[in-house]
Amino acid sequence: SPMHDVDCDINHQYIVHCRRENDEIYMPFSFIKKYFEVYGELQSVEGQEKFEFSHSYSEVHQPPDVIRPDGIFMSFEHYNVEIRKRVLCVTATEGVPMSTQWEPAGHYYPIQIAQFGLSHYSKQIFEGDPEVTTLLSGNDLDLDRWLVASKTTVHSLFDKMRLSDVIEFQSSDSLTNQGFHASMKEGSHFAVTMDIKFISNGSITATIRSDSNTFRVHYVFSRRLISCSGRDIYYGLGENHLGKWIHLARDIDLDLFKGLALKCSKSRKTKDFTLLDIAIRGHGWVDNVTISSSAHMDHFYDAANWFLNNQDTRGGWPIGVQRKLIPDVMELAPGWYSAMAQGQAMSTLVRAYLKSNNSVYLHAAENALKIFEISSAQGGVKARFGDTYDWYEEYPTTPSSFVLNGFIFSLFGLYDLKQVASGEALETVTRFYNEGLRSLKAMLLMYDSGTGTFYDLRHLTVGLGPNRARWDYHTVHISQLLQLSRMEDDPLFARTAKRWDEYRVGKWAPHN
């Protein structure tokens, strides 16, 4: 019997055009997709077409088998923080991402900076050491790869501060000057690092080719963090860095990508670039110029150092933008702290301490504890649920919001610090961690919707509908539970992770 048309009356609210064949009704996927929030794609495998129906769109990444304070952070080797649209660029002044989220003018968002650092740290462990080519070293003046333009001088000298031989260069600081430059043989590597001190004005330029177009990324002494003009992209090195040694670590391909996003050029290409040349101009000293497949540890330390340099007297990293979770109902004025920022900073700083053995990082992590004890109402991050459970707020709103993933990330920070702290700090961090863990065990299942998870508990505090977590947050929840199952003996975490993973493929909790 042939297929014929039949109207489907959806809840007596509207009509969808279906098909009928014998006793079976066929409903169009365009309706199903929208109505049930599912996904599907027609695939062709070896000439055979197949429709791939997916309940959700996100994959769960596994945390390491053993959770160590110097190990991969959760599953952050899969994170690519700086590629996100809401990252304006990785600034050349600080080497950390600048966010345009909630504030288009841009701001340093400590959570994003920590995630940038922790993702690069995790990638370093996951990927192993990068391929590194030294282009220039003061200890061994080999200029084979370098070209020296006219009116440019280059020579070696001993730097008493660095206790090392370095290269002094001197040329015109005009961007039209080729200066002192190296052609790249490693055109598919983009991570350029160097130690450099400009004595007077100067700049660095990377030249990149894509098909028929040539782009130039310039690092210059300008106040503007990033700007563009045609195929020229400019990153400011920070005027206050003139006359000082700086360690620069740039992913040139990322810098180009963020520059192209400013749309001075019509090119929208995002791959198949070749790095042609690195040029240095003006007057200054330089050492340890390298080209590598990646510079993960440099980025990691840039993040860790940002936390060192920007911690306030309360031990916190205040966030300078207004945040509206629910306009007029849950808002934070600029200057708020985030338990997630404090915790992720701890995870970053503890790793920096363990890698560098420099206790300044440990002390910064310990100082970050104080904010955990201050209630949201008093400008801190601590909420209470039902006058019974402490909760460390990612967004310390009043009324409380109880965001789950941010709270667990704050616990991860406390856990990392607990492994290395001593004395009073150890007592404090242990108390905060244990209290938090107690709250988590009691409250975790409040986030279980039976078909997915809730992002927060705003429905309980303001009496509106629950805020269902989209699938990528749901998978973060699952990864976090898997990590907790490795940190703690309670079977609650593994059991819940399993059920939440089943929700991802449409296996719902039973109804009565």
Place this chain on the structure above:
Amino acid sequence: SPMHDVDCDINHQYIVHCRRENDEIYMPFSFIKKYFEVYGELQSVEGQEKFEFSHSYSEVHQPPDVIRPDGIFMSFEHYNVEIRKRVLCVTATEGVPMSTQWEPAGHYYPIQIAQFGLSHYSKQIFEGDPEVTTLLSGNDLDLDRWLVASKTTVHSLFDKMRLSDVIEFQSSDSLTNQGFHASMKEGSHFAVTMDIKFISNGSITATIRSDSNTFRVHYVFSRRLISCSGRDIYYGLGENHLGKWIHLARDIDLDLFKGLALKCSKSRKTKDFTLLDIAIRGHGWVDNVTISSSAHMDHFYDAANWFLNNQDTRGGWPIGVQRKLIPDVMELAPGWYSAMAQGQAMSTLVRAYLKSNNSVYLHAAENALKIFEISSAQGGVKARFGDTYDWYEEYPTTPSSFVLNGFIFSLFGLYDLKQVASGEALETVTRFYNEGLRSLKAMLLMYDSGTGTFYDLRHLTVGLGPNRARWDYHTVHISQLLQLSRMEDDPLFARTAKRWDEYRVGKWAPHN
């Protein structure tokens, strides 16, 4: 372009056969129905076929506009308690349903009895007075409709206890004897009521015809509550009722229906019966025999009187069966109290008091309060959530279960009693009600799954998956919230009812 076959790969787990036409994929409803737990039916309207897709299967009934302690109870005019499969029968000893839920041998379940009483009370208000025909009255001995078999005598006499004229009858008590019987002209009415006292053995028989079959329902002095033999069905009147005035109110069609469910006869008919005859035999006194379209108030008082006669010294109605919410995890040993039973008993007793003006009902309702103050651990019904909120448990398990609908029904009972109580009872009931309301406002949204509701909070107390409420419980939740919105000023109730009603048609809470 024609429709052709394509495999749908469901979450990489199994294959469903779909159809494709151009860019549209059509999925079979047999899959959608099972996967998404939705409903659908092919309808033919004026020769035009249409597929009715329904997200849920339950309708929301509106409670009254004004909530009064003598009004319709919620939307119970739509309830048909005794028709349910888990009701063995309405016993002829007590006039209330006997439940086979959780105990196939049968038990009196106070919640079911209250709902039986409250539904008949509400139907009485909703339907208005029934059509009543008096078949026999001691005050006016009119035997036109009655036939008197041989060796049977009937005469009028004055009963000093009832201070009324009544009819004395005397005949053989054999069931083969026709006794003293009336033919029915009101064959489609089935509610038979009478006041009767058997001095020695005797019985009452209703004869019912369906097509070619004749059935007989006998009310006899037997210990067996209900039994059958071929087309004869027997209800026990209770041996201890011999020699006492009893008020009998039977829905003959229900009694037949429950008898047929015992499967002595092959007949499975459930409608189109005709009541032919009522016969009385043996030796006794009778008065006020009626045949009516319904006997709602008789059933209501049977329920209210059951509560009077079965209240224990703690003011409770202990439930004599074991209840396993989760085997080995949440169990109740026989003898447990239920806040829902206490509350629904109050709603029943308060209505009986207001209708009868008999304060014995009010005092029983007030005595029912005491159990609310005793914790579950101590054999009462009071749980605590997070050491902050009192909760009156339908099932006072340890750990707590926090069943929502039972708690709200207990609040309705307290609310009804609060309208009529005085003195210390008023103080107590007001305190219990206010505490409960405070808990409900704080905890209500814990039951909001974003796509439906949870039946209880077992997931929070035992750390397992949540227990999603099936749609009929979900609609009870909505009706309860609508009633609360009329009882209390807080806009939370109407707002939540609206959202929960939207879930019923697939409008989910947003995700982030």
